[in-house]
Amino acid sequence: xxxxxxxxxxxxxxxxxxxxxxxxxxxxxxxxxxxxxxxxxxxxxxxxxxxxxxxxxxxxxxxxxxxxxxxxxxxxxxxxxxxxxxxxxxxxxxxxxxxxxxxxxxxxxxxxxxxxxxxxxxxxxxxxxxxxxxxxxxxxxxxxxxxxxxxxxxxxxxxxxxxxxxxxxxxxxxxxxxxxxxxxxxxxxxxxxxxxxxxxxxxxxxxxxxxxxxxxxxxxxxxxxxxxxxxxxxxxxxxxxxxxxxxxxxxxxxxxxxxxxxxxxxxxxxxxxxxxxxxxxxxxxxxxxxxxxxxxxxxxxxxxxxxxxxxxxxxxxxxxxxxxxxxxxxxxxxxxxxxxxxxxxxxxxxxxxxxxxxxxxxxxxxxxxxxxxxxxxxxxxxxxxxxxxxxxxxxxxxxxxxxxxxxxxxxxxxxxxxxxxxxxxxxxxxxxxxxxxxxxxxxxxxxxxxxxxxxxxxxxxxxxxxxxxxxxxxxxxxxxxxxxxxxxxxxxxxxxxxxxxxxxxxxxxxxxxxxx
Amino acid sequence: xxxxxxxxxxxxxxxxxxxxxxxxxxxxxxxxxxxxxxxxxxxxxxxxxxxxxxxxxxxxxxxxxxxxxxxxxxxxxxxxxxxxxxxxxxxxxxxxxxxxxxxxxxxxxxxxxxxxxxxxxxxxxxxxxxxxxxxxxxxxxxxxxxxxxxxxxxxxxxxxxxxxxxxxxxxxxxxxxxxxxxxxxxxxxxxxxxxxxxxxxxxxxxxxxxxxxxxxxxxxxxxxxxxxxxxx
Numbered sequence: 218x219x220x221x222x223x224x225x226x227x228x229x230x231x232x233x234x235x236x237x238x239x240x241x242x243x244x245x246x247x248x249x250x251x252x253x254x255x256x257x258x259x260x261x262x263x264x265x266x267x268x269x270x271x272x273x274x275x276x277x278x279x280x281x282x283x284x285x286x287x288x289x290x291x292x293x294x295x296x297x298x299x300x301x302x303x304x305x306x307x308x309x310x311x312x313x314x315x316x317x318x319x320x321x322x323x324x325x326x327x328x329x330x331x332x333x334x335x336x337x338x339x340x341x342x343x344x345x346x347x348x349x350x351x352x353x354x355x356x357x358x359x360x361x362x363x364x365x366x367x368x369x370x371x372x373x374x375x376x377x378x379x380x381x382x383x384x385x386x387x388x389x390x391x392x393x394x395x396x397x398x399x400x401x402x403x404x405x406x407x408x409x410x411x412x413x414x415x416x417x418x419x420x421x422x423x424x425x426x427x428x429x430x431x432x433x434x435x436x437x438x439x440x441x442x443x444x445x446x447x448x449x450x451x452x453x454x455x456x457x458x459x460x461x462x463x464x465x466x467x468x469x470x471x472x473x474x475x476x477x478x479x480x481x482x483x484x485x486x487x488x489x490x491x492x493x494x495x496x497x498x499x500x501x502x503x504x505x506x507x508x509x510x511x512x513x514x515x516x517x518x519x520x521x522x523x524x525x526x527x528x529x530x531x532x533x534x535x536x537x538x539x540x541x542x543x544x545x546x547x548x549x550x551x552x553x554x555x556x557x558x559x560x561x562x563x564x565x566x567x568x569x570x571x572x573x574x575x576x577x578x579x580x581x582x583x584x585x586x587x588x589x590x591x592x593x594x595x596x597x598x599x600x601x602x603x604x605x606x607x608x609x610x611x612x613x614x615x616x617x618x619x620x621x622x623x624x625x626x627x628x629x630x631x632x633x634x635x636x637x638x639x640x641x642x643x644x645x646x647x648x649x650x651x652x653x654x655x656x657x658x659x660x661x662x663x664x665x666x667x668x669x670x671x672x673x674x675x676x677x678x679x680x681x682x683x684x685x686x687x688x689x690x691x692x693x694x695x696x697x698x699x700x701x702x703x704x705x706x707x708x709x710x711x712x713x714x715x716x717x718x719x720x721x722x723x724x725x726x727x728x729x730x731x732x733x
Numbered sequence: 734x735x736x737x738x739x740x741x742x743x744x745x746x747x748x749x750x751x752x753x754x755x756x757x758x759x760x761x762x763x764x765x766x767x768x769x770x771x772x773x774x775x776x777x778x779x780x781x782x783x784x785x786x787x788x789x790x791x792x793x794x795x796x797x798x799x800x801x802x803x804x805x806x807x808x809x810x811x812x813x814x815x816x817x818x819x820x821x822x823x824x825x826x827x828x829x830x831x832x833x834x835x836x837x838x839x840x841x842x843x844x845x846x847x848x849x850x851x852x853x854x855x856x857x858x859x860x861x862x863x864x865x866x867x868x869x870x871x872x873x874x875x876x877x878x879x880x881x882x883x884x885x886x887x888x889x890x891x892x893x894x895x896x897x898x899x900x901x902x903x904x905x906x907x908x909x910x911x912x913x914x915x916x917x918x919x920x921x922x923x924x925x926x927x928x929x930x931x932x933x934x935x936x937x938x939x940x941x942x943x944x945x946x947x948x949x950x951x952x953x954x955x956x957x958x959x960x961x962x963x964x965x
Contacts, residue, residue: 527790530816534838535748541840542756554755561751610747645745645792 249302253295257303260287265310277315281332284311288340297344304340308333359477363484366390370488374495380464381413383499387466387492388415394481394488397469400451402429404462409433412464421467425449429465436462441470454489458496466492516702529573532565539565568609590626590707595619595726596655598629599664602636603653606644613644619655623728625662627707632724635703635711636664639722642697643668647719657728661709665723672720678713700724738852739763741782743773743799744814745792753786756841762848770794774802777809784852786844787831788814789822796822800829810851812844824953827906834904834953850902850959863898868937868946870898877937884936889914893929894937897947902959904950930955 264287268280275283284307292300313319316329373386384401391399392415400421402409409429411421421429432439432453442448450470456463466489471478539558547555596619603617636653643651647670654665673681681701697711700722704711709726740762742753750766757764765780767773770791777785785803789796796813803811813834815823823834832851835844863870869878875891877884886894892914897905907923914929915922934941948956 527816530837531746531748535746535752537838538749538756538841538844539752541842542752542759545840545842545845546756546759549759549761550755551759554759558752558755561748565748 249296249299253299254302257291257295257299258306260291261303261306261310263287264307265314268311269314272314280315281311284308285336285339288336289343292340292343293347296348297341300340300344301337304336308336356477359480363480366394367484367487367491371491374491377495377499380496380499383492383495384413384464384466387488388413390488391466391468391485392416394485395468395471398451399466399468400425400429401464401466402426402433403464404433409465421451422449425451425453425467429453429467433462433465443473444470456489456493456496458493459500463493463496529569532569535565536562536569564608589628591628592624593627593629593632594622595625595627595632595662595664596622598627598632599636599653599655601629602633602640605633605637606640609641610644614650615640615644616650616652618652619664622655622662623657625726626729627726631703631707632664632726635700635724636666638697638700639666639724642666642722643670643720646670649719658725660728661725662728663723663725665721667716667719667721669719672715673713673722681711681713735763735783737761737763738783739765739780740848741765741767741773741776741780741785743767743770743785743791744788745769745790746788749788749814756845760841760845770799773799777803777807781807782809784848785809785811786814786848787811787826789819789826790816796826796831797829800826800831804830812847812851814839820952824906827904827953828908832903846902846959853902863901865898865901866946870894872899879937886933886936890929890933890936893926894933897955897957901957904954904956906954908954910954 261284264283268275268283272280288300288303288307291303311332312329316326370386370390374383377383377386388399388401398419398421399415400411400419401413403412404410409426414420428439428441428449428451432455436455436457438452438454439449440452441450451467452470453465453467455465468485471481475481539562543550543555543558550558599619600617603615606613606615640651640653643666647668649669652667654663654667656663656665672678677697681697701711704724704726707726709724712723712725714721714723740757742750742757742764743766744750744753745768747768750768754764754766765776765782767776770793773785773787773791776782787796787799791799796815796819800811803809810832811826811830813823813826813831814837815826815834816837827834833847835847861871861873863872867880869876871877872895875888877886877891877894893910896910896913907926908920911920911922911926915925919925930947931941934944934947937946938944946958948958950956
């Protein structure tokens with residue numbers, strides 16, 4: 218019996234022993250084994266020899282007790298039939314050695330018949346009781362083994378990460394419990410397909426596939442008929458996952474004449490329920506993950522939309538305000554002011570045109586379509602963002618220090634937009650010159666915007682390190698959430714750190730191996 | 734008193750500051766500029782402007798906070814510039830004491846009209862009789878007449894009318910009106926206010942279905958239409 222205190226699924230468990238089978242149906246009247254017969258004969262011979270040698274010193278009634286002891290030991294150790302035989306042998310030996318006439322088997326005295334009866338009774342009772350005790354021990358061990366198997370299976374199933382693992386674990390246990398092949402079939406297209414079998418390579422026959430199909434379509438177990446009857450050799454059980462049909466599991470027919478058959482059946486049933494629960498849990502986890510992804514995409518969209526509406530409104534407000542000023546106050550405006558207003562209108566109209574272009578790009582993101590990754594020179598994208606920022610804030614000092622950078626997989630528009638957002642942030646919140654740098658750090662390309670400002674408030678910096686896009690603390694603005702969203706869309710991340718006297722916001726993007 | 738009124742423009746967008754600068758100077762105001770909430774408060778203390786134009790989307794603090802801090806020290810009129818997605822912030826700003834709002838984008842005429850409305854009551858304090866479009870409102874005698882014919886108003890209706898007409902051209906939030914007329918315990922009884930506005934319109938408006946005197950600012954409050962003629 219397995220003595221390991223096992224709960225955690227470790228590789229050693231693969232060698233777990235299934236409940237041991239008793240060799241016979243009737244344990245307490247078990248047929249004698251040659252070893253038992255030999256042992257019993259040996260013990261009896263020893264006792265007879267000892268009694269023969271000590272005949273002079275031992276009275277007859279003590280000798281008979283020695284023989285009785287040997288019979289009891291034989292009956293207890295080797296079972297009913299050996300016990301009976303021992304009793305007869307002991308009587309014969311005793312009679313031969315001690316009873317007048319000596320060295321004959323003739324029973325002359327009536328009370329010797331009583332002795333024979335007592336011997337036989339003691340031997341059979343002892344044999345029966347010992348057999349029954351042994352049988353109970355066996356049954357208890359079998360139950361313990363089944364329980365251990367179940368707890369092992371449930372520990373293993375609790376740790377699974379995919380449906381295939383569930384199938385694998387359950388098949389292994391079914392294979393041991395049924396001591397025959399176990400198979401798993403899953404609905405695919407318009408029928409069931411074999412997804413796993415143990416032993417590997419075992420192929421169910423057509424009649425078995427038919428039985429599995431019936432089990433699947435009717436949603437109930439399809440048991441193998443008893444041995445000797447026509448039909449499949451495997452029993453099939455359809456699993457239900459969240460009310461919809463899951464895989465169908467099958468195992469070899471249990472031998473009907475086994476005493477632990479019921480136990481095995483119940484164990485299999487419990488294990489199948491456990492498998493169902495494991496599959497259910499996996500499907501819930503999957504649904505939760507899908508929901509989380511959907512929510513994250515939603516957040517990105519909301520952040521992008523908010524930023525976009527801000528970016529669109531400012532030029533619109535400027536254009537409308539400037540035009541109405543020219544129209545309504547034109548007479549009183551000095552020529553310089555008129556020219557500046559016209560210039561503002563032109564600039565803002567151009568800005569608007571660019572934003573509309575972005576809007577079209579981002580609409581695609583809003584629709585949840587993945588970025589169109591192409592080979593992009595990150596330096597070019599950064600330069601374009603800097604050029605745009607210089608046009609938007611002519612007074613700001615923006616230096617681009619991007620040397621030769623490896624090509625990365627990205628979407629140029631998104632990359633430019635995120636760098637632009639970072640520069641915009643720096644222009645708004647930090648005094649002094651702003652540097653945009655491009656470097657390679659290990660397998661990451663780092664586009665950084667460095668300023669001489671106070672850096673991000675701790676709450677915002679903290680938020681950058683988190684997973685979600687919403688929950689940005691007040692004052693984070695809209696540019697950063699977008700940057701973070703874009704960084705994630707491009708498979709990278711956005712980090713904030715201190716750099717000397719200023720702040721450093723860095724967009725870190727993976728460099729594909731081919732480009733490194 | 735200064736010769737030209739000083740307007741503090743608070744907006745973090747340089748382009749907005751740019752055109753507002755030209756427009757306000759041409760309209761006869763002096764201007765000073767601020768790009769953040771902190772700067773705005775400092776400028777307000779130092780320059781004591783006659784009016785503040787406040788954009789709600791400032792980088793360092795929200796408009797509500799600016800107004801709260803401003804109101805601790807100064808009582809200058811504030812006009813809030815708001816975008817569509819700042820509806821709640823706009824209403825809070827108005828409830829906290831902003832005088833009016835102009836939704837972005839806006840024509841300069843609209844902003845100048847709002848500015849005039851906000852600046853005016855401080856020049857002509859305590860109007861006793863309001864005359865507008867054939868309607869005569871005597872605030873001391875609690876009498877309202879149209880074309881010489883006396884109109885019957887309940888005391889609450891009159892209070893409401895006085896609160897609106899006394900702030901002609903300026904938006905009055907639901908909360909402000911409810912507080913003025915019914916008291917602080919009723920500031921959330923907007924449906925109640927709506928009923929009284931309906932009754933007032935029935936009695937005052939030439940066509941109650943198309944009000945010309947009591948204008949609705951959806952979601953925010955009501956505004957008494959100012960006749961530019963009578964106030965110039």
